[in-house]
Amino acid sequence: MLAGLLTYGVYFGLAHSVQQLAADAVRASIGGLSDAEREQLARAHVAASANQYVLIDPARVSVAARPAPSNANTFEVVVTYDAEGLALWTLDGLAPTPTKTIARSAAIRRGGY
Secondary structure: OHHHHHHHHHHHHHHHHHHHHHHHHHHHHHHOOOHHHHHHHHHHHHHHHHHHOOOOOHHHEEEEEEEEOOEEEEEEEEEEEEHHHOHHHHHOOOOOOOOOEEEEEEEEEOOOO
């Protein structure tokens, strides 16, 4: 039980950090005048901010930023983190472990309010 608490506590903390990084990146993208500039702003924000999160190794972060497939007026940022390097996977046999890849997204509407 303790192994499960430790595993999921660290995992949820990491997942929350990835979600916050995505939310901050999509807010940073608002200033862009084109989709390419919005993507560049989102990527730059993640590159500059990822090292501020204790559990995140910036080398394991990837970013996808684009207009949302379902609505061209919505810009979406997806941050994916490869959590393979975390020590919590050593507890794999003691408790069921979640997926080793964490992907979180955030979206913001552009104009037309």
